[in-house]
Amino acid sequence: MNFVKTNQHFLKLALFAMMAFLLSTFSSKVLASSNNLEAEQNTILLAESPRNNQRICSQRGANWSEVNYFESKNYFANICRLPNGKLMLVAGRKSNPNQVLQLPVEFNQGYLAIDGNKTFMVSDGSMSMAINGLVVQEEQIIYQGK
Known part of the structure; x- marks a missing residue:
């Protein structure tokens, strides 16, 4: 028991x-x-x-204005309008926002900037870089501000 x-x-x-x-x-x-x-x-x-530190159109020159701002996981891109009306891409790595790429852009269902054999494309959905026409880097947009 x-x-x-x-x-x-x-x-x-x-x-x-x-x-x-x-x-x-x-x-x-x-x-x-x-x-x-x-x-x-x-x-x-x-x-x-730090987003305000990356939204830098007005810091680039007198009468520069922000048209659009994009962020992906690792990059930021400003689309700035110059006083003459032309558009400029100012973009860089979030980890090093002081080192930026500045190129004139064209707008056609996204922003396109060309630097030699490199092409940079920013749209509502993604940021990408192509070398000689071959996409070597692409990231989804996680934030967009106008």
């Missing part, structure tokens, strides 16, 4: 331990996902703060 009661107690203890383990695992997953959400929100806020 003692053997049966001991087994019942052992079974209850094992069941309790298993429930505690499952609950703690579930709780830690919930905490981890909420921490990731907070980290993502903080990341978004941190990513937005």
Whole structure:
């Protein structure tokens, strides 16, 4: 008789331990996902703060104005209107916003800038760079501001 009661107690203890383990695992997953959400929100806020440093049309010259602004994961691109009405692409890496490429652009269902054998295309959906007509880099637009 003692053997049966001991087994019942052992079974209850094992069941309790298993429930505690499952609950703690579930709780830690919930905490981890909420921490990731907070980290993502903080990341978004941190990513937005230097955006003003990358929107630089007015810093390029007197009477330059911003026509459009694009961001992908790693790059930013300003489309600026010069006083003479022509458009200029001012773009660079987010990791080094002080080193930029500045090229005249044409607009035809996107902005196209050519620098020798390199072609830069910015549209509502993506940014891309082609060398000798072959796309070597393309990233989706994650932010666009006018």
